[in-house]
Structure formats: C-alpha cells, structure tokens
Amino acid sequence: MSWQQELQNIFKTIPELLAYLEISQDHPSIFYDSSFPIKVPRSFANRMLKGNIDCPLLKQVLPVQSELSEEGGVYDPLMEDEFIEDRGILQKFQHRLLVIASGHCAIHCRYCFRRHFPYDEHRFSTKDWTILFERLKADRSLNEVILSGGDPLTLPDNRLETIIHQLNTIDHLEIIRIHSRLPIVIPSRLTSELQSIIRKSKIPVVIVFHINHPQELDASLIKTLKDWQQVGCVFFNQAVLLKGVNDTVTVQENLWRTCFKAGIQAYYLHQFDDVKNAQHFKVNKDQGLEIITELRKRLPGFMMPSYVQEIPFAGSKVPIV
Numbered sequence: 001m002s003w004q005q006e007l008q009n010i011f012k013t014i015p016e017l018l019a020y021l022e023i024s025q026d027h028p029s030i031f032y033d034s035s036f037p038i039k040v041p042r043s044f045a046n047r048m049l050k051g052n053i054d055c056p057l058l059k060q061v062l063p064v065q066s067e068l069s070e071e072g073g074v075y076d077p078l079m080e081d082e083f084i085e086d087r088g089i090l091q092k093f094q095h096r097l098l099v100i101a102s103g104h105c106a107i108h109c110r111y112c113f114r115r116h117f118p119y120d121e122h123r124f125s126t127k128d129w130t131i132l133f134e135r136l137k138a139d140r141s142l143n144e145v146i147l148s149g150g151d152p153l154t155l156p157d158n159r160l161e162t163i164i165h166q167l168n169t170i171d172h173l174e175i176i177r178i179h180s181r182l183p184i185v186i187p188s189r190l191t192s193e194l195q196s197i198i199r200k201s202k203i204p205v206v207i208v209f210h211i212n213h214p215q216e217l218d219a220s221l222i223k224t225l226k227d228w229q230q231v232g233c234v235f236f237n238q239a240v241l242l243k244g245v246n247d248t249v250t251v252q253e254n255l256w257r258t259c260f261k262a263g264i265q266a267y268y269l270h271q272f273d274d275v276k277n278a279q280h281f282k283v284n285k286d287q288g289l290e291i292i293t294e295l296r297k298r299l300p301g302f303m304m305p306s307y308v309q310e311i312p313f314a315g316s317k318v319p320i321v
C-alpha cells in the first residue's frame, strides 16, 4: 500500500482503534469527545501492545479524561504567535526561518505543543511560498530554513521537489531542515523518489525525526533508515520527555541506542512544553535531571541528547542543567 493510501486508511475513531488493539472501550479514563480528534496510522498501531491500555505508544495518542482539566498550561506555550512574520512563516532564532509547510499530520500526539495552533489561518498557498523564497533571498543572514508543520512530509514528492529546487537557487542558504514524524508512523513514506530528491539537493537536507520510545522503531524501519543513512542521508532525533511513556532511564537508554542502530543521531530530549489539556504528560525538571544524569553514565557521549527547554525569547533552546 502506498503511503498516501495508508494516510487515507488511518484510525480516526477511538472504538475502531481499541477494537483493533483488543482493549475494552469502557475504560473510565478514556475521553471520547475531544475537539483534537484521534489520528493513528495502522502501521503505527501495529507496533502497539495488544490488550494493554498502558502501551507507551497508545498513551501518546489516546485521549484521556485528564485532558478535560483546564488547570495549568497555556494554549500557545512557546508564544509562537509573537514570532509570526507572515502567514505560516516564523522567525524564532537568528539565521533561520521556520515554515508551517503543512497543517496536517499523519498522527495526532496528545502532548503536541501545537495542538491548539490555528493551522487554518496559516494554510500555505503558492503565493505564500513565493513570499518565503523572496524573504530568504533578500536576507543574507538567513542560512537555514526549517520545513515544519503539521508535518511537511504530508506534501507530495513532486511538491517537495519543487520547493527544494527553489531553495537551492538561494546561494547563501546552507541547510534545509525537515521536521517530521511521518516516516516513523508510516514507514512507506520513505519512498525512493523522496530519497532521490534529498540526494539531488546541493544544499544539505537534514531530517529531524520525532521518536519518543524504542518500540516505535521496529527491525524493518531500522533497516530502511540505516540503508538511507548509508547513501548519505542525515537523520537526527528529538524526543519529548513524557510521563508514563519514556520517563525512566531504561526506556531512555533503549531509545537512544535504538536510534543509533538506525543511523539516527541524538539531538534533543525536550522538557514538556506547557500546553493546556496535556498536563498529565508533564515530568518535573528535577526528575528529568535525575534521568539525564544517570543516562550519561550509561551511554557514550555521541548517543546523548541535550536535555533542553524552549523558552520564548531566550534566543536559543535552553539546556537544563
């Protein structure tokens, strides 16, 4: 099945997902009426534990009653509204622009800091891409562009090819970065066309994945990613520290070792961004520091992520030490 067909065929209701996982639909913790609907690709559900409501992959996507709490958190924890320059274009840090290249994701992660983001107001049209290219051309201090979202890899390959081709005409651009979770949740997104687009780019294209738990990487996906790395593709991972998902040293150790096996370099372990309706995922910083201190004893330095927090207007990600 093509990745586009898999995208059409995702679980969009809780009963069909739970029936597939052989889990009772009467569990009192489940929240059926969230305005942030569920979206779960079948290939990701295949990696979940059957019959186990505490599966760390399921926990990332299953709406629970705790989301009803209005206590704590804010709708826009990174104050991104303050950094919007134009429709879908944000400048949060020097030298780089972030683009909401697509408002769609293949999966809805309950802890997402953009779960309340007004994607409808930032739908990128052809005209907006032109504005972006002109903006990049006009400002030689901008040497990096981040295609983000949503998930930029929901765009078709021919669209991505045009975008990357246009970016290659900007001579001072040094890095094209793609932030994506799609190839992790639907591995068939790693098409040979996509690989060829990335390899053809004269400007290095770096893909930063979002993987939170080692169970997200099965043997077949590890092999595909390793094959891509061996032909020169560069992958990093940024994870979020999440209560009940990956808040133990053992899971963290397995996560970063598994990433290494797949040719993915450790980048960030993010402190949870304080978004409203997802406070049950929050791990306090003291506990995070204990985990990272112990992790440092277990992993070689090149497998260690930086434990960071994004603080609006800080000018960079802030290391938690």
Ligand code: SF4
Pocket (backbone or CB within 6 Å): 104, 105, 106, 107, 108, 109, 112, 113, 114, 115, 149, 150, 151, 181, 210
């Ligand atoms: S933007 Fe990333 S973290 Fe947020 S829902 Fe989409 S895939 Fe999940």
